Amino acid sequence: MIDAMATRGAATERTATADEVLVDLYRAHYRSLVRLAALLLDDVGTSEEVVQDAYIRMHGAWNRIKDPDKALPYLRTTVVNLSRSRMRRRQVAQKHAPKPMPDAPSAEYGAIALAERDAVIGALRTLPDKQREALVLRYYGDLSEADIAAAMGVSQGAVKSHLHRGKAALARHLETES
Amino acid sequence: MNTDEKIAAILRTEAETVEPSAAGYDAIRAGIATRSRRLWWLRGGGLAGAVLTGTALAIFVATSGGTPNAIDQRPASPAPSATDSASAAPEPSATPPAVISTIPDDQPLGTIWPVTTGAELRAWQADPETYPALKNADSSTRAFVRGYLGIDEPDLEYVGDGAGEGGVTVTRRDTADSVPITTLKVKGFGADGGAPWLVTEATSSEVTIAAPRSGATVSSPLTANGTYRVVDPRFLVSLRADGSGSAPVELAQTRATTGPPADWTATLPFTTSAGTGSVLVTYTSAKDGAIAGAAAVPLAFGAATPAAAAPDTFVAAREGRIALLSARTGDVVRWLTEQIPGGGAPDPQLSEDRTTVVYSQGAGTCSSEIRSVPVSGGAPTTLVDTTHGVVSLPSRRGDAFAYYRSTCADGSTYPDATHEIVTVVSRHQSTIPVDGAAHGIVVGERFLLYVTEKDGATLLHMPDLYGELADSPTAPPSGCQWAAATWGPRDANDREQVVAAARCPTKDDPGNTVLYRLDADGRNRTEIGRMAAVNVRWLDYDASRTSLLLGMSAHVGGDECATVYGDPPRDITCAAWNPTW
Numbered sequence: 001m002i003d004a005m006a007t008r009g010a011a012t013e014r015t016a017t018a019d020e021v022l023v024d025l026y027r028a029h030y031r032s033l034v035r036l037a038a039l040l041l042d043d044v045g046t047s048e049e050v051v052q053d054a055y056i057r058m059h060g061a062w063n064r065i066k067d068p069d070k071a072l073p074y075l076r077t078t079v080v081n082l083s084r085s086r087m088r089r090r091q092v093a094q095k096h097a098p099k100p101m102p103d104a105p106s107a108e109y110g111a112i113a114l115a116e117r118d119a120v121i122g123a124l125r126t127l128p129d130k131q132r133e134a135l136v137l138r139y140y141g142d143l144s145e146a147d148i149a150a151a152m153g154v155s156q157g158a159v160k161s162h163l164h165r166g167k168a169a170l171a172r173h174l175e176t177e178s
Numbered sequence: 179m180n181t182d183e184k185i186a187a188i189l190r191t192e193a194e195t196v197e198p199s200a201a202g203y204d205a206i207r208a209g210i211a212t213r214s215r216r217l218w219w220l221r222g223g224g225l226a227g228a229v230l231t232g233t234a235l236a237i238f239v240a241t242s243g244g245t246p247n248a249i250d251q252r253p254a255s256p257a258p259s260a261t262d263s264a265s266a267a268p269e270p271s272a273t274p275p276a277v278i279s280t281i282p283d284d285q286p287l288g289t290i291w292p293v294t295t296g297a298e299l300r301a302w303q304a305d306p307e308t309y310p311a312l313k314n315a316d317s318s319t320r321a322f323v324r325g326y327l328g329i330d331e332p333d334l335e336y337v338g339d340g341a342g343e344g345g346v347t348v349t350r351r352d353t354a355d356s357v358p359i360t361t362l363k364v365k366g367f368g369a370d371g372g373a374p375w376l377v378t379e380a381t382s383s384e385v386t387i388a389a390p391r392s393g394a395t396v397s398s399p400l401t402a403n404g405t406y407r408v409v410d411p412r413f414l415v416s417l418r419a420d421g422s423g424s425a426p427v428e429l430a431q432t433r434a435t436t437g438p439p440a441d442w443t444a445t446l447p448f449t450t451s452a453g454t455g456s457v458l459v460t461y462t463s464a465k466d467g468a469i470a471g472a473a474a475v476p477l478a479f480g481a482a483t484p485a486a487a488a489p490d491t492f493v494a495a496r497e498g499r500i501a502l503l504s505a506r507t508g509d510v511v512r513w514l515t516e517q518i519p520g521g522g523a524p525d526p527q528l529s530e531d532r533t534t535v536v537y538s539q540g541a542g543t544c545s546s547e548i549r550s551v552p553v554s555g556g557a558p559t560t561l562v563d564t565t566h567g568v569v570s571l572p573s574r575r576g577d578a579f580a581y582y583r584s585t586c587a588d589g590s591t592y593p594d595a596t597h598e599i600v601t602v603v604s605r606h607q608s609t610i611p612v613d614g615a616a617h618g619i620v621v622g623e624r625f626l627l628y629v630t631e632k633d634g635a636t637l638l639h640m641p642d643l644y645g646e647l648a649d650s651p652t653a654p655p656s657g658c659q660w661a662a663a664t665w666g667p668r669d670a671n672d673r674e675q676v677v678a679a680a681r682c683p684t685k686d687d688p689g690n691t692v693l694y695r696l697d698a699d700g701r702n703r704t705e706i707g708r709m710a711a712v713n714v715r716w717l718d719y720d721a722s723r724t725s726l727l728l729g730m731s732a733h734v735g736g737d738e739c740a741t742v743y744g745d746p747p748r749d750i751t752c753a754a755w756n757p758t759w
Binding site for chain 1 (some may be wrong): 181182184185186188189190191192193194196197198199202203205206209210307686687710
């Protein structure tokens with residue numbers, strides 16, 4: 001009986017730690033991760049599902065992760081992998097129709113022409129998955145090539161290549177709109 | 179601004195147009211709860227459950243002196259309001275309660291959702307943080323409205339005491355003069371009448387559920403009925419299972435038939451492996467389509483409604499051959515044919531008894547054959563030879579057989595080709611002229627099913643196999659084109675229903691696809707699912723009509739893949755052309 005209680009107490013302690021990390025990461029990064037996923041995917045609802053799933057997996061894997069510093073990279077990698085999977089699997093949204101991305105630009109960035117943005121975002125969506133992932137992690141996530149490589153599960157050399165090609169493709173649209 | 183800065187600014191601007199919904203944290207907690215519940219169920223009544231129960235009982239006796247058969251719950255601090263959860267996530271983990279329920283695992287509690295059995299109650303008591311909203315009546319009703327009724331609106335007003343006899347009445351603030359949406363009866367299932375707080379009934383003054391009664395044990399098909407006071411009502415009646423997922427599982431849904439004197443009725447055939455569930459009746463506002471009223475009662479499912487497991491294998495074309503593939507791994511279990519000349523689509527279709535596959539095979543310019551091959555391996559048999567011209571799309575069921583035939587001369591006269599479908603039923607042969615190109619022929623019990631396309635417009639056909647009834651094709655919904663169809667689960671009258679996929683492109687998604695269910699005569703079209711960014715080309719139910727297999731190609735990448743439709747979907751494999759099971 002004592003052993004059983006001790007075992008249960010230890011399990012409760014691990015869960016509490018996972019919960020603390022979950023709450024901290026939710027407060028600090030949930031919104032930005034949904035936005036990152038929304039750039040990788042094509043609707044907000046699916047992006048939220050992906051990010052929520054990533055948090056759930058992180059919580060479930062806490063006994064393996066243990067280190068809070070590794071939690072965000074774990075989340076980010078999971079979001080990228082799940083987004084890639086969703087794109088490939090064409091996520092079924094049985095109960096909720098996809099929510100379209102809002103069209104209006106924010107006032108803060110009103111200086112950026114809507115047509116140019118539409119062209120670049122449109123071009124981004126047509127890029128191969130890995131080029132799109134690399135660009136989003138670099139230009140929205142502001143990650144280093146090493147961090148991008150870790151998140152994507154590829155080499156830094158591959159990241160350079162994806163970034164170069166993806167950027168060249170987007171640059172063509174920027175030039176066209178200019 | 180250089181290119182890097184421009185791209186970064188554009189991505190940031192685009193990203194900042196995205197505002198996550200307010201329910202993110204609750205959804206995560208619900209997902210974690212589901213995961214915990216799954217783990218708990220996996221352990222079943224085994225060691226972990228026994229250890230926790232034994233520990234708990236010992237503490238209860240020591241501290242309370244009560245009987246160990248009681249349900250107890252230490253007072254818990256109130257959980258945050260559901261509407262507050264996005265901006266301020268609740269602090270984690272209170273101390274788990276010491277006393278665990280001893281209600282048998284499978285015993286229904288008479289609650290609607292999300293905790294409905296003794297096992298689930300015990301799991302929650304072991305770790306209330308899996309679903310903290312149940313810690314008090316107020317947050318429990320809010321979580322129910324959002325998670326079960328699917329109403330996620332900030333302007334709801336909750337009036338009443340969850341612990342009181344009158345229940346909690348939910349009304350929209352902006353329609354103060356209208357009737358309430360629902361009144362929720364909430365009960366505490368702790369020994370002291372406290373947490374977990376669970377909804378036992380949802381009632382409405384405008385619609386009542388007379389049958390099934392609250393807590394009834396039901397079997398398929400379920401006949402539900404009740405009364406209503408709404409003018410010109412459109413009731414949606416849903417039968418739901420309380421599965422292991424974070425949301426209730428929709429087993430069946432139908433529009434109620436209404437008639438004087440203000441009675442409604444609905445019949446819902448279903449299969450499920452769940453033990454508990456509920457019937458939910460809703461009606462929507464004519465003004466904005468929002469749910470205007472809701473009533474629900476909890477149910478238990480009889481033992482005679484197990485869900486059939488999806489097949490372990492399926493048949494598809496891969497690398498120009500027909501193969502039996504594992505539905506778990508997508509690996510080839512057995513090649514059924516050699517390389518088929520021309521490498522074209524051989525249209526395989528697996529028989530209902532899963533013993534043979536019919537398929538088409540090119541036999542030179544302007545000629546093809548239809549063959550059959552045993553799934554167990556062996557030599558193919560020719561069913562329709564090359565003297566019949568270009569034949570394809572074979573479908574066979576019992577003694578009925580159908581295929582597509584088009585004329586062809588020197589391979590260059592397609593504009594003038596004639597197209598027809600040949601049906602053979604008990605040696606009686608007939609032909610059905612086809613205007614345009616046909617695809618997806620599926621023989622049903624009495625009717626044939628196929629889609630035609632001409633000048634970019636598609637029609638869904640369900641002609642009589644015997645040629646006795648005129649074909650009256652069904653047009654796709656506005657803005658859509660039919661992509662594929664198959665025979666699906668039976669309706670209340672034991673008639674096969676049609677399940678069809680329609681491609682309904684949107685500005686953002688050319689692959690937006692909607693799944694519909696229709697009566698065998700093409701009427702009563704009901705949306706049953708929605709998919710983003712897909713190109714469904716084939717549909718096939720298994721023999722039990724419980725698992726739908728999608729053959730699709732993504733418009734990004736273009737691979738042909740086999741996916742089991744569900745929530746979530748389960749991809750089996752790619753490079754699988756025309757999957758069938």
